[in-house]
Amino acid sequence: MDKHGNSYDKALDVFEKLLDEPLQKVLSGPLPLARAVGLATTSGYRAAAIAESEGLLSRSTEGDYLRGPSTRTIGLSALGFGEFALVAEPVLIQLRQATRLTAFLAVAGNSQCMIGPHSRGRGLTFAVPQAQYYLPSLPVLDDERLAEISLSNRHEAVAAQRAAIAAVSEREDRQCIVGVLLPGLHEAATDDLRAHLRKASDLLRTQSEKLT
Amino acid sequence: MPTGETPRSNLVRIARILGCFDQVNSPRPTHEILQDVGMNRSTGFGLLRAMTLRGWLERVDHGLLRLGPKAAQLAFVPLEATENAVLQTAAAVTPERGSEEAHLAVTEWDARLFETVSTSQYKRNPPFRIGFANASLSNAWRRAMFDSMRYAERLHADRIDAFLVREAGDDAHTQIDQIDELLDCDLDILLVSTTNVLSPLLDRKLKDVAARGIPIVAVDRRPRDHSSLVSFVTASDRRIGRISALWLAERLKGVGRIWMLSGLEGTSPAIRRQSAAFNGFSEFPGIQVEAVTYTDWTEAGGWTAVERLIDQGADVPDGIWCDSGLQGVGSLKYFVENELAVPVHTGGDLNQMYKLALYYKVPFVALDYPAAMGARAVEVALDVLSGKSVPRRVEVPVPVVLPRGMETASVRADAWAERHVGWDLPDTAILSQGPSLRGTRVEADKGAGTRHG
Structure with missing residues (x-):
């Protein structure tokens, strides 16, 4: 491999670790991030600053690193629904505040449900979603374009999570959905919850239409 | 290319390659991607190849690339640090x-949080000249908000030519004069935190600024008549x-x-x-x-x-x-x-x-x-000058x-x-x-x- 090849691989290694480590642990500053990524202090500071200025990372008021707004745009664009990147944040935070359940945007298709941006629930209803679930077929929607679905890990027959969802958009063989993780596997969505999901879906659709 | 300069870091190049695809991930010719990102062919092809091998990009046809399965995994983003x-x-x-x-x-x-604004008419090539007409630095919170702005300014130093600041001591007339001073400095965008929500003179001045084609982003305090603003960064x-x-x-x-x-x-x-x-x-x-x-x-x-x-x-x-x-x-x-x-x-x-x-x-x-809204306002200003759509109202979480x-x-x-x-x-x-x-x-x-x- 030529020297460029090596430098590209090293850069991609750093890039991948920078974006993955904040998902694994709380990193409250450039130094912990540099250590987690395996970089020397100066290089780590520099890499963290570049990632933040490019929107790949952002920081909470506590200084903790999070994946940034650019990752949301890149990821949703790769899934074919990039138009929802800008409005996802206020919609999901309000959906979480209204329901106190973990609220998410996801793309279903190819027997998978890829979870996108999400706002985690609080208290008893706390649930951290996985990045990906097995979903053998697209959700069957009712008259209000809502559904309740079971999400399972690959090769496991038992559901790992149950979610109430609303359809937002369809493209080819994929469906963009907004949803909340239900607190138990046997819970059903209440009327209030269904109303909030309809509202979230409508807002996402309306605003993304304006953007496109 | 998105920001007008040649990126010197591979991290920046990777970020910009991934960011140059459209919302539905339409395939793009490799030469077009390299042109957009400002890379020459000799180094650019090597990086595209490495990214394709790892699944960040995928080849759909001869010479055409799009975002790959690994890029799709970046959608998994917790919105808050909990x-x-x-x-x-x-x-x-x-x-x-x-x-x-x-x-x-x-x-x-x-509903106010979901309105977005197209800013393509304000798109410029960096580096940018940003002016900030600040109401005052009269208390600890206002000083903290300003420190937060400075943090963002340093973070984005490669895209900012000048960050010009005036502080009006909470006096509307002083602020109006200072906005004129800033306009004389050839601004690309004006950030403002208004001294007085009820000043018609200030309303008029900001309308004049907007009429000259200079975008305005308000932070923390806005004028009563907010028709002159592109965006308002605040909290609930x-x-x-x-x-x-x-x-x-x-x-x-x-x-x-x-x-x-x-x-x-x-x-x-x-x-x-x-x-x-x-x-x-x-x-x-x-x-x-x-x-x-x-x-x-x-x-x-x-x-x-x-x-x-x-x-x-x-x-x-x-x-x-x-x-x-x-x-x-x-x-x-x-x-x-x-x-x-x-x-x-x-x-x-x-x-x-x-x-x-x-x-x-x-x-x-x-x-x-959140005093961190200062940094957020700078980021919104940079998005406006990059021609990206922005929310009409940005609420920093409380x-x-x-x-x-x-x-x-x-x-x-x-x-x-x-x-x-x-x-x-x-x-x-x-x-x-x-x-x-x-x-x-x-x-x-x-x-x-x-x-x-």
């Missing part, structure tokens, strides 16, 4: 399941008022006497917080608001307000509602120094409020008005901060006060300032030098 440990502990102290239903009433959908005063009142009422089990200590009379944040708190208290028939007073958002104001009520013969109340810790510290100190039982309190922002409340074990809730064990049926912690407090920081520190609070070094890609007016 620690597992925090939330699991929260679950353990949750009172009973039935109370979960109460949360559904906590918020209503705020209503949330601060409502959640703090709800927590206080639930903490008192719906029964008790309350004194309300607002900030500066006639200012919009004070009005909105107080009004939302009144609405919150009105849902609890057993809560009696005995006094409403103003404190100018100062420690002395908080002390004097409580002293006056006690001197008038009032009994110590069950709860003191403060719309900020800026006056909350004065109230709390009054009770401590006079050896009176300290009532339940509300009010965040100031580090000393957290220190005192935790030290004296006073039950309290805090919702910090987390609920509680000491452990102080959650109620409806109000749960986003952060624990024990972790939020800065024992090593000055009493005057504003904790919602974000990463700039602890003097983080910034070593972004050094581009054109930044000058300050």
